[in-house]
Amino acid sequence: MSATVHEFSDGTALAEGLADRVSGALAEAVTSRGRASIAVSGGSTPKAFFKALSSRDIDWAKVTITLVDERFVRADNPRSNHLLVADNLLQGKAKAAQFLPLYRDAGSAEAAAEIVTADAAALGHPFDVVILGMGADGHTASFFPGGSRLAEAISPETPRGIITMEAEGAGEPRLTFTFASLQDARLLVLHIEGQGKKDVLAAAEGDGPETDMPIRAVLRRAATPVDIYWAP
Numbered sequence: 278m279s280a281t282v283h284e285f286s287d288g289t290a291l292a293e294g295l296a297d298r299v300s301g302a303l304a305e306a307v308t309s310r311g312r313a314s315i316a317v318s319g320g321s322t323p324k325a326f327f328k329a330l331s332s333r334d335i336d337w338a339k340v341t342i343t344l345v346d347e348r349f350v351r352a353d354n355p356r357s358n359h360l361l362v363a364d365n366l367l368q369g370k371a372k373a374a375q376f377l378p379l380y381r382d383a384g385s386a387e388a389a390a391e392i393v394t395a396d397a398a399a400l401g402h403p404f405d406v407v408i409l410g411m412g413a414d415g416h417t418a419s420f421f422p423g424g425s426r427l428a429e430a431i432s433p434e435t436p437r438g439i440i441t442m443e444a445e446g447a448g449e450p451r452l453t454f455t456f457a458s459l460q461d462a463r464l465l466v467l468h469i470e471g472q473g474k475k476d477v478l479a480a481a482e483g484d485g486p487e488t489d490m491p492i493r494a495v496l497r498r499a500a501t502p503v504d505i506y507w508a509p
């Protein structure tokens with residue numbers, strides 16, 4: 278396991294520090310390759326970071342933002358990660374960015390996954406930046422313990438792209454990028470806050486199957502060393 282931990286005094290300081298790091302990585306990608314890509318997580322943690330990032334002065338028109346994972350719900354559903362990003366990140370200077378949604382009105386989550394896999398391939402790979410979160414159960418992206426396609430999602434044999442996932446703790450069916458799509462990002466961040474999640478991370482760093490705490494797949498096998506951003 279190879280990870281660097283960045284600790285901050287509070288969530289505001291973390292949001293600013295992470296926004297500096299991520300905007301630097303995106304600006305560098307635009308300079309080197311003419312475009313940049315970032316996949317972000319949903320949930321309750323990233324809101325302040327999204328707001329801080331949206332104010333950074335970079336060439337947002339050359340940046341594509343997508344989601345690490347999404348619920349199979351329309352973008353006007355309060356539980357939609359797309360809605361969270363629209364309200365908090367695709368604002369201010371970042372309004373000029375392109376957004377690649379995972380949800381599609383395609384009749385089924387499987388059909389949507391197929392369409393988005395094709396669309397995401399056009400972004401090229403690896404992602405310039407991936408921001409992961411982690412749930413109290415040790416899930417990351419939609420790699421849920423007990424998930425219907427967990428083994429497939431975290432297998433190094435499963436190609437890049439989007440697959441569907443259903444799990445007891447997940448609510449709606451999910452769409453998630455596979456482990457292969459996320460693990461070699463040029464900048465790979467795990468953003469967690471609170472003592473509870475620090476304790477979950479400590480447990481994940483211990484022995485045990487990846488299927489019990491799927492964040493272990495990232496901590497143990499990601500090609501890019503993980504930068505862990507934490508605040509109390």
Ligand SMILES: O=C1O[C@H](COP(=O)(O)O)[C@@H](O)[C@H](O)[C@H]1O
Pocket residue numbers: 317318319320321322323345346347358409410411412413417418419
């Ligand atoms: O279900 C999800 O939860 C995790 C963590 O969310 P949080 O509310 O505990 O911050 C998130 O990383 C993932 O993208 C989301 O779909």
